[in-house]
Amino acid sequence: MSEQESLRPGDRATRTIRQRLHLKGELMLAALPTATVLLVLFMVEILSEQRLLFASLASSAFLIYLDPEHGTNRVRTLVISQLAASVIGLAGYVVLGPGYQAAAVAMVFTILLMILTDAVHPPAVSTALSFALRAGDESNVVLFGLAVAITAALVLMQRAALWMLSRHHAAEAR
Secondary structure, eight states: OOOOOSOOOOOOHHHHHHOOOOHHHHHHHHHHHHHHHHHHHHHHHHSSOOOOGGGGHHHHHHHHOOOOGGGSSSHHHHHHHHHHHHHHHHHHHHOOSSSSSHHHHHHHHHHHHHTTTTHHHHHHHHHHHHHHHHHOTHHHHHHHHHHHHHHHHHHHHHHHHHHHHHHHHHHOOO
8 A cells, every 4th residue: 555645744854944944034034824724714703704714724824834845734735635624524514413423423524535536724623613513505616616715824934934945045055
């Protein structure tokens, strides 16, 4: 059986540079996920009353901050797992009503789908539970999709930031 891409750690050279960051570097890397989460919260506040549906994206944002090169944090993995989890959770809510049965079914199907599609992103389990327990209406899935797109952009920004840090580190080493 081949190694699952979504479970593969990021590039060793990038991880090594990431481990050497001082407080200023850590704060700079943490600024992007913090700003992303605040942007999503602001957007949700304007467009929806269901703030808790987006809590798992905060976990996604800080996993991306921790290791943007890790397979769990790739754009493909994030988008597939989070969007599928929202749809599966909403389906559980619609079919079974809000409650533990819908949440359990949504969680199991989300985990199964993540494994089968090699898109393992743990915060998506929380997304499935949130939608199954209190989904509201279908428009929240669309809003959640927009929030996932913003978070996916964070992956690209964090990778760019790490690339710039590695270039800076290489220049200093010369």
